[in-house]
Amino acid sequence: MSRPHRIGALAANPSFATLRRSFDVYYGDPAHEARMVALYARFLRPGGLAFDIGAHVGDRVGAFRKLGARVVALEPQPLCMRVLEVLYGADPDVTLVRAACGAREGVVALHVNSANPTVTTASSDFVAAAGGAPGWEGQSWDRTVEASMTTLDALIAEHGVPAFVKIDVEGFEADVLAGLSQPLPALSFEFTTIQRDVSYRCLEWLAALGAYRFNLSLGESHALDEWMSREDMAARIAALPHGANSGDVYCVLDN
Numbered sequence: 223m224s225r226p227h228r229i230g231a232l233a234a235n236p237s238f239a240t241l242r243r244s245f246d247v248y249y250g251d252p253a254h255e256a257r258m259v260a261l262y263a264r265f266l267r268p269g270g271l272a273f274d275i276g277a278h279v280g281d282r283v284g285a286f287r288k289l290g291a292r293v294v295a296l297e298p299q300p301l302c303m304r305v306l307e308v309l310y311g312a313d314p315d316v317t318l319v320r321a322a323c324g325a326r327e328g329v330v331a332l333h334v335n336s337a338n339p340t341v342t343t344a345s346s347d348f349v350a351a352a353g354g355a356p357g358w359e360g361q362s363w364d365r366t367v368e369a370s371m372t373t374l375d376a377l378i379a380e381h382g383v384p385a386f387v388k389i390d391v392e393g394f395e396a397d398v399l400a401g402l403s404q405p406l407p408a409l410s411f412e413f414t415t416i417q418r419d420v421s422y423r424c425l426e427w428l429a430a431l432g433a434y435r436f437n438l439s440l441g442e443s444h445a446l447d448e449w450m451s452r453e454d455m456a457a458r459i460a461a462l463p464h465g466a467n468s469g470d471v472y473c474v475l476d477n
Contacts, residue, residue: 228308228309230237232308233245238301240339241339243338243340252427257286257451258281261439261444261446262282264465265386266291267290270292270387271292272293272294272384273388273469274293274294274296274390275374276400277295277296277306279302280295291315294317294319296320296321298371300320301339307426319377321371323369323373323401324373324397324398325372326371327371328371331368334364339453343391343394344369345394347417347420348414348416351393355464378404383404385408388470395421399411402427405432415464415466415468416464417468418460421449421471422456428452432476433476434451436450436452436472436475437449437472438469438472439472446472
């Protein structure tokens with residue numbers, strides 16, 4: 223069965239009803255996928271290694287594989303991992319790891335949003351910031367489960383140094399970077415306007431690791447702005463209106 227047919231079967235399965243919006247957003251628009259692949263082609267070459275931290279339903283895994291990259295994909299949510307296993311479990315160039323990523327190895331409490339698993343998080347601060355914030359009305363983190371947690375350093379020790387790392391973990395991004403002790407060629411981390419302080423912490427950590435340049439992509443546009451310094455990127459994020467909501471900061475190490 224082809225990947226589009228497998229996605230269609232998953233979307234039609236009542237067991238995955240809470241992920242149907244994710245299937246529509248991340249797999250339902252060929253133009254969206256083409257923009258995503260074109261963006262990641264700036265950072266990945268065939269045979270290169272990519273880490274997908276917070277793989278969710280695996281759209282980035284798919285983009286990385288289209289570019290011929292090998293992928294290590296982390297996802298702590300059992301429902302999402304079942305999707306990843308269906309879509310990519312037979313691919314020898316994809317390694318699936320059911321774990322969160324953070325500052326140290328061990329276990330972490332996941333705050334689960336059963337109705338909207340996309341925003342399940344290991345950050346209690348994220349849950350608090352979303353409470354009552356415009357645009358986040360009706361979101362409920364209704365239960366907590368424990369998940370295994372690894373670090374970027376541990377993943378590098380096991381799988382090698384990645385050419386690119388994508389980090390999208392709902393307010394836990396700075397904790398993920400705190401588990402990294404060496405500069406990497408390129409990476410991205412998600413930001414939100416309800417937790418700009420997390421982005422500032424990410425920028426500071428990366429600037430301490432190496433001479434990075436930074437760029438911004440709003441929402442799911444997969445369009446970059448201009449490359450800038452850490453200070454300018456912090457100011458750019460600070461100036462965003464609340465309605466910008468989220469996006470990704472791209473980081474490239476200067477040679």
